[in-house]
Amino acid sequence: EAGVAQSPRYKIIEKRQSVAFWCNPISGHATLYWYQQILGQGPKLLIQFQNNGVVDDSQLPKDRFSAERLKGVDSTLKIQPAKLEDSAVYLCASSWGVGELFFGEGSRLTVL
């Protein structure tokens, strides 16, 4: 069974530029999550999708972050414009409803 796929693995951008991350969950998993993990901290939930609807985006900085999950399968997380404090690893996870979370390898963003 293929795991959660994420790309790109690494991205370096200047502040005020934009960036997009892509995630393809495990086949059949209805729930998809985007987490932000700053160095030395635990992951923080940014947004949760159930199929193609948003369940929770209370911690998503909506002035610069956006996410979509078209057709209820893969998802894109966008940051525009990026700030220095956005430097982090962006982790995508999926689950079969409310159950065990499975994570991808993450996308490491460095904002200069």
Added chain:
Amino acid sequence: KQEVTQIPAALSVPEGENLVLNCSFTDSAIYNLQWFRQDPGKGLTSLLLIQSSQREQTSGRLNASLDKSSGRSTLYIAASQPGDSATYLCAVGDNDMRFGAGTRLTVKP
């Protein structure tokens, strides 16, 4: 709001030692508790999932327990090996899984 705390933040032990990692949480109305392992530069690997109706789960040398009434979980690692060196994270909740900051474990040969 659920707060998750993991103590200690870092732990160094000699190979072969048995050890316990702790996770505490403030809201006992949880659905799942999940333990993860994270190697440097990698994503999170699921180790054990305990659902709210369960008290413990075991996988190989790992045993996780859950005491909802006291808001605590422990991850027991038996006969530790250098390959166990990693950061261990716990997450609690239902739809919204909240993470602790993790315990960085080093097992010395």
